[in-house]
Amino acid sequence: MTMEHEDTAAGRRPDGVHLRAEFSVPERGVSVSLAVRRGETLALTGPNGSGKSTTLAVLAGLLVPAHARVELHPPADATPRPAGERPRLLTASGALLREGERPVALPPHRRAITLLMQEPRLFPHMTAAGNVAFGLRNAGITGAEARERAHALLGELGIAHLSRMRPASLSGGQKARVAIARALASDPEVVLLDEPGAALDRQSAPLVRGLLAELLADRTCVLVSHSPEEVEALADREHRLDE
Amino acid sequence: MTMEHEDTAAGRRPDGVHLRAEFSVPERGVSVSLAVRRGETLALTGPNGSGKSTTLAVLAGLLVPAHARVELHPPADATPRPAGERPRLLTASGALLREGERPVALPPHRRAITLLMQEPRLFPHMTAAGNVAFGLRNAGITGAEARERAHALLGELGIAHLSRMRPASLSGGQKARVAIARALASDPEVVLLDEPGAALDRQSAPLVRGLLAELLADRTCVLVSHSPEEVEALADREHRLDE
Amino acid sequence: MIPGPPSAPTHIRSRARTRSREHRPGVPSALLPLAALGALVILVPVAGLAARVPWGEFLALITREDSLTALRLSAQTAAAAAAICVLLGVPLGMLLARRSFPGHRVLRALVLLPVVLPPVVGGLALLATFGRTGLLATPMEATGIDIAFTTTAVICAQTFVSLPFAVMSVEGAVRTHGTDYETAAAVLGAGPWRTFATVTLPLLAPAIASAAVLAFARALGEFGATLTFAGSLAGTTRTLPLEIYLARETDPDAAAAISMLLVAIALLVVVTVYSLPQSRRSHDKGRQAARDHGA
Amino acid sequence: MIPGPPSAPTHIRSRARTRSREHRPGVPSALLPLAALGALVILVPVAGLAARVPWGEFLALITREDSLTALRLSAQTAAAAAAICVLLGVPLGMLLARRSFPGHRVLRALVLLPVVLPPVVGGLALLATFGRTGLLATPMEATGIDIAFTTTAVICAQTFVSLPFAVMSVEGAVRTHGTDYETAAAVLGAGPWRTFATVTLPLLAPAIASAAVLAFARALGEFGATLTFAGSLAGTTRTLPLEIYLARETDPDAAAAISMLLVAIALLVVVTVYSLPQSRRSHDKGRQAARDHGA
Amino acid sequence: SGPDSSGGGDSEGGEAEEPRTLTVFAAASLTDTFEQLTDAFSEQHDGVDVQLSFAGSSDLVAQITEGAPADVVATADERTMQQLVDDSLLTGEPTPFVTNVLEIAVPEGNPEGVSSLTDLANPDLDVVVCAPQVPCGAATEKVEEASGVRLSPVSEEPQVTDVLGKVAGGQADAGLVYRTDAAGSDAVEGIAFPEAQDAVNTYPIAPVADSASPALAQEFVDFVLSEEGWRIFEEAGFTAP
Numbered sequence A, B: 001m002t003m004e005h006e007d008t009a010a011g012r013r014p015d016g017v018h019l020r021a022e023f024s025v026p027e028r029g030v031s032v033s034l035a036v037r038r039g040e041t042l043a044l045t046g047p048n049g050s051g052k053s054t055t056l057a058v059l060a061g062l063l064v065p066a067h068a069r070v071e072l073h074p075p076a077d078a079t080p081r082p083a084g085e086r087p088r089l090l091t092a093s094g095a096l097l098r099e100g101e102r103p104v105a106l107p108p109h110r111r112a113i114t115l116l117m118q119e120p121r122l123f124p125h126m127t128a129a130g131n132v133a134f135g136l137r138n139a140g141i142t143g144a145e146a147r148e149r150a151h152a153l154l155g156e157l158g159i160a161h162l163s164r165m166r167p168a169s170l171s172g173g174q175k176a177r178v179a180i181a182r183a184l185a186s187d188p189e190v191v192l193l194d195e196p197g198a199a200l201d202r203q204s205a206p207l208v209r210g211l212l213a214e215l216l217a218d219r220t221c222v223l224v225s226h227s228p229e230e231v232e233a234l235a236d237r238e239h240r241l242d243e
Numbered sequence C, D: 001m002i003p004g005p006p007s008a009p010t011h012i013r014s015r016a017r018t019r020s021r022e023h024r025p026g027v028p029s030a031l032l033p034l035a036a037l038g039a040l041v042i043l044v045p046v047a048g049l050a051a052r053v054p055w056g057e058f059l060a061l062i063t064r065e066d067s068l069t070a071l072r073l074s075a076q077t078a079a080a081a082a083a084i085c086v087l088l089g090v091p092l093g094m095l096l097a098r099r100s101f102p103g104h105r106v107l108r109a110l111v112l113l114p115v116v117l118p119p120v121v122g123g124l125a126l127l128a129t130f131g132r133t134g135l136l137a138t139p140m141e142a143t144g145i146d147i148a149f150t151t152t153a154v155i156c157a158q159t160f161v162s163l164p165f166a167v168m169s170v171e172g173a174v175r176t177h178g179t180d181y182e183t184a185a186a187v188l189g190a191g192p193w194r195t196f197a198t199v200t201l202p203l204l205a206p207a208i209a210s211a212a213v214l215a216f217a218r219a220l221g222e223f224g225a226t227l228t229f230a231g232s233l234a235g236t237t238r239t240l241p242l243e244i245y246l247a248r249e250t251d252p253d254a255a256a257a258i259s260m261l262l263v264a265i266a267l268l269v270v271v272t273v274y275s276l277p278q279s280r281r282s283h284d285k286g287r288q289a290a291r292d293h294g295a
Numbered sequence E: 001s002g003p004d005s006s007g008g009g010d011s012e013g014g015e016a017e018e019p020r021t022l023t024v025f026a027a028a029s030l031t032d033t034f035e036q037l038t039d040a041f042s043e044q045h046d047g048v049d050v051q052l053s054f055a056g057s058s059d060l061v062a063q064i065t066e067g068a069p070a071d072v073v074a075t076a077d078e079r080t081m082q083q084l085v086d087d088s089l090l091t092g093e094p095t096p097f098v099t100n101v102l103e104i105a106v107p108e109g110n111p112e113g114v115s116s117l118t119d120l121a122n123p124d125l126d127v128v129v130c131a132p133q134v135p136c137g138a139a140t141e142k143v144e145e146a147s148g149v150r151l152s153p154v155s156e157e158p159q160v161t162d163v164l165g166k167v168a169g170g171q172a173d174a175g176l177v178y179r180t181d182a183a184g185s186d187a188v189e190g191i192a193f194p195e196a197q198d199a200v201n202t203y204p205i206a207p208v209a210d211s212a213s214p215a216l217a218q219e220f221v222d223f224v225l226s227e228e229g230w231r232i233f234e235e236a237g238f239t240a241p
């Protein structure tokens, strides 16, 4: 085990793998092993309860299985990081390894991964635009620029006119779109999406799918979906979980 | 207006209409007029934000528009009701009219209508079976019989093994099935379903659809759905709302 | 006794864990010093008090008949007051949280008055109401009710000062809780009573437990209103705080010891109530919410 | 001034309403008598007290210099104590709600102790801690800090008795609230501080307002601990409750009048705080939840 | 401290002197008289600001023991004062300045027609007294022993003011309080009874050792013991020691 840590401590994978996970959550009957290449969108499919949301939770750091290996690799041609910046390396037990140190659990907000949850929980005290700007601010974009980009993103999703509404007065599909915008706003390195299209209507679904295709083009992504069209349109590869 | 009340006070419609609604909610930009015949399943479709959930809320009594007319008619061949039982007649402003009385708003639990909400909120302190039994108890079925029927219904939905789990440890699709079971358990006269199939996986969706087809066969139902297959399989007729 | 294996410190145990661990949002670490300071503000004076207790004679002091009589009376009256506070406070808290009516805001503020009134003034207010020359003197005489100098008067005084805390804590919980689950129950055909009994009450259980504990604690410590309204007679109206106050005059050691007895009962009751399964539910809920996101 | 149209009474306005009305789950009507009884338990004694006030001389009595000095002191100290209670109570309440650590359950119970201790005993505890022969005498002498019998001591006493209420109300709210939104913030890359500032605090605003109000009310009414720990010096430590206590012996009319003054301040502050936009949010949330189901 | 810093004609003299503060801790039952005394004292001592702190005697003792900034202390009985003597917290011996005796207090108009201590033994009367642990209760016990009258009170209060309050409010039919308490209240009538002489309560006063202005403290004590001071006490119903 320790050996492996050393191996991956260098962090650059010649095979272009960006994200790799191997873990089991026996109490949920879930056991997964997968790898996603840089820029690739991997569709994660399977029946209800097969462990798709659980997998995303592990990747995002919300769930830390007893035995797990989650690795996020820097690009092969990465310039050396400025001193002080941590390598984004998650290992056994979802932990960050730095040479000579005891592994420490890396909390979700330090993983350079954003997750669109199956129940996305929009912040009730912020407007739709405020929710989207929240994602932007975490990436350091603030003020007028954040507002502008939030508005633009909501526009691309067809709900610019709702940007000043609170989540409580949005319809199910409108909320789903705000959540998509919020998750993608900050341009994250890795995106995990849990059934982003489930609440969309027949007309919008293809539009949103088109936008997602654009946004995910050269981004590493794991997409959970029950919709064959969505998988077809967005994913480079499908990984099926079975019960 | 009063005239109309008198008209419908008799309550039996020769045309077999069971449920009729005419209302507008200007602040949401929603204006609807529809009628559902006894035993019919009406699909309510339309883009996100077009007012589908709003319509169900009005039918169920969660939202009482300023100007509205909602009528629930007894069967044409209905035997006279036992004294004391109220006629199920909802009129202007979602109110119940009894001769010689001022109209009073009829609260949701007195409408003989159950609603499966878009966000169904399973009771967190009850097990899956407990949630389903809750619906049954409101129909007067209690104790061992309720438990048995709850278990059976969960079985038909393919999640019998989860009946003792709390909602917090269920997956999205598993929760959706419990919610379906809870809404249909009590054998209600009228059922309103808001996107029941949105979280189901590719395999289960047809199974659940089959079950729903059976359960809704001679029940009056309004079904909101974005899935053409679902509408095709379950609905007798489609009513489109447009933005 | 055969010694068991030494219990491992937490961080080692967690290394060898076989179940998954959930990420639980916590408290920004910068706030921890403030939290610690807050705990110290309360704990240090209690330690100061404990340092004054002659622990050698502690048992002798607290098992004196006076102390035991007062203890019994205090336990009974505080429990009765807490029960009444829950019985009246839950409906009032729900009403304030869920209905709006004219004067709502003022009523909500008025409910706090017993907290603002110094307890002695509270006692005077009770005298001005239920006393022999009080507001309700005539109806009370007519019905032959005379609570002056009785244990009932003690319970009245304790209820008066404790009720606001029960109301506030229930109201806060009902508000935070929202009405989602009640709405879900209504559209499934459940009437207000069934909804209240099977949905609202169980979900509020932790808040009700908190309300009961707060009311009990406040009633247990009640001094001024009891003294002013009910008097101080051993076995009938002299609760532990009154006993402490008296003992202090002649025997400060005994006063300190009885204070510790009060502290001990409070700890016992609070720890017990919070260990009941239903009063931990909201805690679990927090956990489950975290889990939820892994679901 | 041109008179506006007469404002219609509520029930008429609602008939002519143009907006939709949402079904809001309420309170089973059978509980209303209990709620009313609860309100009466609090209101009737306050009315009894008010009946004793010589309203004719009210203004003269409360504008005496003694009263005004005490009023100023009370307002300042209670505000300071409430501020400290919020500053320390929010972190401590969050800690108790969100972290588990050894001794968690006991700490949670210990936090309630100032409620259980009769205020006079609380004052003695403070003396036993900060006094000349107290627990902290040595470090305090070394640093030259001497708070005994100063306005600072009043604030200390008020903080000691009020802090538990702030902690309990924050803890309850944090628990009920769960961690859903904080988790959502974390997976969007927000660190603990940003999450605390932009998600936790705004969502807790109503609970914090409640905590502040409760702490302020309790501090305003504080009597026993202040008298014992800080003494009763006009302008320095003699707060309104102490002034009332003094007046009560010689001038019951003035005592009743000053009590009403206390009541008036409390009402003013409470109504004001609850009218602030952010402290109503949870109320709105309740409404919005109902609306949600119509969405 | 007072705003008036112009030099006054008092003993410690010297110009440009600072406004001086004198803090007096006094038993609650002295509230009225000490407020009057202080006014008179301040008139004679320009630039002196006398601060009064009233509490129960045992509270005063606890406070001074813990370093309260008192210059003078006056308690309602000798037992409590003795604790300060024992702890060497006073300068010199405390001096008794007044005494007080018990009286029967009944509501205005004496509705039950009480006239003697024996009347209080009537079981139909609600009688309140002080608890034996506090000075007025100790006096009550002595009176009971000396007279052979057995009271069965409905309440034994920890402070004499609580007895007074219950009688004044009509809650109790009669109570035993100090004469000064009965005299100071409009709502009760005081009935003297001969057995009271068996339990005379003495109030001592003393300057505190830690005082920042010992001379001024002594001046205040002297003023309390002066003829002028006595007149104020006498008017309030106190008796001479």
Ligand SMILES: Nc1ncnc2c1ncn2[C@@H]1O[C@H](COP(=O)(O)OP(=O)(O)OP(=O)(O)O)[C@@H](O)[C@H]1O
Pocket (backbone or CB within 6 Å): A027, A028, A029, A030, A046, A047, A048, A049, A050, A051, A052, A053, A054, A055, A118, B168, B169, B170, B171, B172, B173, B174, B199, B201, C291, C292, C294, C295
């Ligand atoms: N918090 C939890 N505690 C215990 N078990 C859980 C918890 N959440 C989910 N499970 C169980 O773990 C299994 C995997 O759940 P998961 O949510 O990962 O499924 P999923 O693939 O996302 O399903 P769906 O398509 O329904 O969303 C399920 O059997 C579920 O019952």
Ligand SMILES: Nc1ncnc2c1ncn2[C@@H]1O[C@H](COP(=O)(O)OP(=O)(O)OP(=O)(O)O)[C@@H](O)[C@H]1O
Pocket (backbone or CB within 6 Å): A168, A169, A170, A171, A172, A173, A174, A199, A201, B027, B028, B029, B030, B046, B047, B048, B049, B050, B051, B052, B053, B054, B055, B118, D291, D292, D294, D295
């Ligand atoms: N509580 C509310 N307050 C104000 N406006 C609302 C509220 N809920 C919904 N709306 C608005 O009303 C309109 C209709 O919403 P509704 O939820 O009925 O749409 P829907 O047809 O169910 O959409 P979806 O397919 O997204 O669920 C939308 O424009 C929405 O923004």
Ligand code: MOO
Pocket (backbone or CB within 6 Å): E027, E028, E029, E030, E055, E056, E057, E058, E076, E134, E135, E136, E159, E160, E161
């Ligand atoms: O003046 Mo006292 O010490 O209350 O009897």
Ligand SMILES: [Mg+2]
Pocket (backbone or CB within 6 Å): A052, A053, A054, A118, A194, B171, B172, B173, C295
């Ligand atoms: Mg899932």
Ligand SMILES: [Mg+2]
Pocket (backbone or CB within 6 Å): A171, A172, A173, B052, B053, B054, B118, B194, D295
């Ligand atoms: Mg909808």
